[in-house]
Amino acid sequence: MKLGVLGTGMVGQAIAGRLVELGHEVKMGSRRAGNEKAVGWASEAGEGASEGSFPEAAGFGEVVVNATAGGASLEALEAAGADNLTGKVLIDVANPLDFSQGMPPTLSVCNDDSLGERIQQAFPEAKVVKALNTVNASVMVSPGALGESTNVFVCGNDEGAKAQVEELLRSFGWGEGRVFDLGDISAARGAEMYLPLWLRMFGALGTGEFNIGVVRGK
């Protein structure tokens, strides 16, 4: 499959790299084609890896991944262009973290709204699926390192899009029953508002190599 991954940070590199490893063609997008990190990634990631501008990457992908910083996501997607997202699955991995008040960050949107919803509202012709934002980059693409008992969450308004994302997550190593469907895109509030707890656990554990597993009573 052809995928566009918007964002050149750790998350973008981890996801784009894993997708190439799995045999997909991936164009990493950034504000301007020729971005140093994107060029470096494309030259090392192997066959199927390329880079370009946001619109080039979004236009290239049958599926588009938003791996930009949450505070810059709407702007990046505007740059990518609504036309390049129309009818496509848009996997939103970003968290609306606001570091302007110092550490730990707050959320720039939460409670009665979410970044996932704002993206869906701004791009009504895209099929937004919030996913993977509750784990760090390495857990996203290699969940098996934590064993078989942790979960990742998806939510979105389009069932077919969620099924397609689940299939992709399965190929990353998220096993049977480990992809938890929270419902429609408004559930992005839940997935994003988990971040403050994640950040405290990160602080207490001293590592981002952790995740939660949901255990249900019999």
Added chain:
Amino acid sequence: MKLGVLGTGMVGQAIAGRLVELGHEVKMGSRRAGNEKAVGWASEAGEGASEGSFPEAAGFGEVVVNATAGGASLEALEAAGADNLTGKVLIDVANPLDFSQGMPPTLSVCNDDSLGERIQQAFPEAKVVKALNTVNASVMVSPGALGESTNVFVCGNDEGAKAQVEELLRSFGWGEGRVFDLGDISAARGAEMYLPLWLRMFGALGTGEFNIGVVRGK
């Protein structure tokens, strides 16, 4: 030990009942002594169970549990009286859920503040420990029903108070390594902002009999 449990709802009844079962003396507090639910509970819970007003219950307890509805907690604690909380461990189990906008509820305080912090600020002489607010009433007091692998969170500014709460949680069945210390009371933001995710999982699972376990990489 003598404990005061403020609140007569499911959470208050579950915690107060479990404490009596474990041999503690417990006074359940409500707005007015003689509250029907509190009287009913006290008459059935067995030896050691009694009921009274908020100030009577808080004055009775060496440790006080806030199990009132989050939206009413500060008012209930004001009624209980700062003098009756001075120097005591105050376990805050409440969630600041706001149902005024319909379902699912939003939080009446979050992001750069929390109910736990507001309570600590309003009662600086109490040793507030946020705990148990991330699970439903039955999981709080009988975590073993979900197996041995889920977690409960504590946070607060006083290490001794947290140790005392951890001991109490151990007696409820939270085993070795299952009480996760998130840090100071500002971490209540994390524990409370988890609620929107909990509510979505509750909706998807169709039961509140679940919890999360933290899995750390090797």
